[in-house]
Amino acid sequence: MNNQEYKQAVQELNLYAYHYYVLDDPITTDEVYDELYHKVLDYEINNPDKKLNDSPTLRVGDVVSEKFVKAKHLSRMWSLEDIFNADDLEAWLKKTYKLDENISFYCEPKYDGASLNLIYENGKLIQGITRGDGEEGEDITSNVKTIRSIPLSIEHQGRIEIRGEVVIFKDDFEKINEERLKNNESVFANPRNAAAGSLRQLDSSITASRNLVFLPYGIGENTLEQKLLSDRMEYIYSLGFKKPPQSRLCKGFEDIEGIYELMKNERDNYAMMLDGMVIKVNEISSQIDMGYTVKNPRWSVAYKFPAVEKITTLKEIKLQVGRSGAVTPVAVVEPTDIDGVVVERATLHNFDEIDRKDIRIGDKVIILRSGDVIPKIIKVLEHERSGNEQKFERPTNCPVCGSELLQEEVLVKCQNLSCEARVVNSIIYFASKPCLNIDGLGNKIVEALFNAGLVKNVIDLFSLTFEQLMELDSFKEKKSQNLLDALEGAKGCEYWRFINSLGIEHIGEVASKTLSDAFGFSFIDASKEQIVECDGIGEEMAESVLEFIRVNRETVLELQSILNPLEPVKKAEAEDNPFKGKTVVLTGTMSQPRPAIKEMLESLGAKVSGSVSKKTDFLIYGEDAGSKYDKAMGLGVKCLTEDEMNGLL
Numbered sequence: 001m002n003n004q005e006y007k008q009a010v011q012e013l014n015l016y017a018y019h020y021y022v023l024d025d026p027i028t029t030d031e032v033y034d035e036l037y038h039k040v041l042d043y044e045i046n047n048p049d050k051k052l053n054d055s056p057t058l059r060v061g062d063v064v065s066e067k068f069v070k071a072k073h074l075s076r077m078w079s080l081e082d083i084f085n086a087d088d089l090e091a092w093l094k095k096t097y098k099l100d101e102n103i104s105f106y107c108e109p110k111y112d113g114a115s116l117n118l119i120y121e122n123g124k125l126i127q128g129i130t131r132g133d134g135e136e137g138e139d140i141t142s143n144v145k146t147i148r149s150i151p152l153s154i155e156h157q158g159r160i161e162i163r164g165e166v167v168i169f170k171d172d173f174e175k176i177n178e179e180r181l182k183n184n185e186s187v188f189a190n191p192r193n194a195a196a197g198s199l200r201q202l203d204s205s206i207t208a209s210r211n212l213v214f215l216p217y218g219i220g221e222n223t224l225e226q227k228l229l230s231d232r233m234e235y236i237y238s239l240g241f242k243k244p245p246q247s248r249l250c251k252g253f254e255d256i257e258g259i260y261e262l263m264k265n266e267r268d269n270y271a272m273m274l275d276g277m278v279i280k281v282n283e284i285s286s287q288i289d290m291g292y293t294v295k296n297p298r299w300s301v302a303y304k305f306p307a308v309e310k311i312t313t314l315k316e317i318k319l320q321v322g323r324s325g326a327v328t329p330v331a332v333v334e335p336t337d338i339d340g341v342v343v344e345r346a347t348l349h350n351f352d353e354i355d356r357k358d359i360r361i362g363d364k365v366i367i368l369r370s371g372d373v374i375p376k377i378i379k380v381l382e383h384e385r386s387g388n389e390q391k392f393e394r395p396t397n398c399p400v401c402g403s404e405l406l407q408e409e410v411l412v413k414c415q416n417l418s419c420e421a422r423v424v425n426s427i428i429y430f431a432s433k434p435c436l437n438i439d440g441l442g443n444k445i446v447e448a449l450f451n452a453g454l455v456k457n458v459i460d461l462f463s464l465t466f467e468q469l470m471e472l473d474s475f476k477e478k479k480s481q482n483l484l485d486a487l488e489g490a491k492g493c494e495y496w497r498f499i500n501s502l503g504i505e506h507i508g509e510v511a512s513k514t515l516s517d518a519f520g521f522s523f524i525d526a527s528k529e530q531i532v533e534c535d536g537i538g539e540e541m542a543e544s545v546l547e548f549i550r551v552n553r554e555t556v557l558e559l560q561s562i563l564n565p566l567e568p569v570k571k572a573e574a575e576d577n578p579f580k581g582k583t584v585v586l587t588g589t590m591s592q593p594r595p596a597i598k599e600m601l602e603s604l605g606a607k608v609s610g611s612v613s614k615k616t617d618f619l620i621y622g623e624d625a626g627s628k629y630d631k632a633m634g635l636g637v638k639c640l641t642e643d644e645m646n647g648l649l
């Protein structure tokens, strides 16, 4: 890097930082930012006399937005030096041991959110301030007071600054985006932006609606006497703050690498996004001796995880037609390795989102892949356009059957009930695990059956003959017989499976069970009033059921007579007990398989649900409980061990 390039890089970094910190709308990935930042840092080490005053290496964060009233921190807030691999760690440890040999390390997750400083005096929360430039930030006290994991009063009387990260849990983030798509609003790029943007709202009621969570990671000004950071943090948790989902005291390199690997491998299972692990010297007296650079503590470092966001090129937009006829756009991108997985396709949500973001073929885009969620395009890099990018034309006809498409609110739908895509996908759905669970009826086979003209709907499946199957390519005796056996085996299924397999819009496994339990075979004659009385079934779902039955009554009856499902037995009313009528979630390893415990609880009249929400009454946890436990604690749900549960019975 020469001086000219250095000056340019500083400008570029400052522009990135402004979009990231002030506007909460980054225009590049952390990876690109970090790489350039380190080049700038190297240049400055070699050319200290050329260092620019506005270099990002000299500053924490960015200027404070004028939208808010400014407020000073009692003691300064810092950034963190970052490292990326075992060699960096070794070098960092060497440097740190030189300052003090007798140290140990406290490791905890690096949360990817927005930093916040809380000031308490005489046991009362008096101010909440964003980090800002480290000296002063934005006074967002009224927003902060809406966050339920921030106690408004604590038992500690002395003046104290408690620092932490404000995050949005990953599944809340998905829900917010789903909701925004439904309301025709643009989606948040990632949980970090959503958290930072929600925290820095001028209208506190918006902050309050976003389910933000505060995780403390440090202490500023204080009068504490504990000599170890880990003891101080324990004390903070005891005041009513959330604990990290993982933390460990480490002696040195081996220990640190061990817990780093563990957190990195588990990162998808935590409720919140992590972008690394933070290592801190545990002895407070050593921390004080080591002190700070202009920007970072010398006693701490961020050990980053591999990036989950990458820049790639959008090559093509393909169209997919689902079983409901909904046509969705799918992005085909230049194959890109993200944390060990090559990503070639990404979701674009819907056509309105393409228009809103003005996504064009040939654009450079940021894609995010985290956990098992489908990779998404979260951002178009408009400033990188060459002018050769092509606008995408919204389809007017079904890409599969050619019939005219209809716009239904935010969805674009093929109305043709015998459209191959609709038929094939609905048969695949019919045979899938949570429906009739018919082995051997995947994509390829259903397509072959459809193309041979043997199957035009699910009822046709049950008149297939051995001879017909044998005439198909790739079908030999065994495969043909297996398929016929599997179809025969679907008969006599549980009634809820039958309901679920119909593919009624908005009616999934849980609702199917509810309807089956509530109505049994008279499900088909239930009225809207009766249906909405069921727990967890709203107006929209009820209307969807009625509309489906109205149109498909004959088919449903015919299918029922073919499948001959078991009539659900009405459960005897359970005797009074602490779980009756309550919603319970199970997590972790227990003394018996979870389905057995689920059944036991259901027989007591409890509803056992798969995910934790505000409506959950109890979480019952076994060993190695992960994100569900964190989430339940965050929401204040009563958490019981298996023994405690048994104790209540």
Ligand SMILES: NC(=O)c1ccc[n+]([C@@H]2O[C@H](COP(=O)([O-])OP(=O)(O)OC[C@H]3O[C@@H](n4cnc5c(N)ncnc54)[C@H](O)[C@@H]3O)[C@@H](O)[C@H]2O)c1
Pocket: 016, 017, 020, 021, 026, 027, 028, 029, 030, 031, 033, 034, 060, 061, 078, 079, 080, 082, 108, 109, 110, 111, 112, 113, 114, 115, 116, 131, 164, 165, 217, 218, 278, 302
């Ligand atoms: N994409 C972009 O355009 C862009 C622009 C600027 C900065 N960035 C990103 O921001 C990073 C630099 O920003 P920074 O100065 O905020 O530093 P940082 O995010 O690397 O580290 C410091 C911050 O980490 C947070 N943190 C989370 N968990 C913590 C824990 N357990 N202990 C201590 N702190 C914890 C705190 O908020 C703290 O202020 C860069 O690495 C870059 O990836 C990206």
Ligand SMILES: [Zn+2]
Pocket: 321, 398, 399, 400, 401, 402, 403, 414, 415, 416, 419, 420, 421
């Ligand atoms: Zn079609």
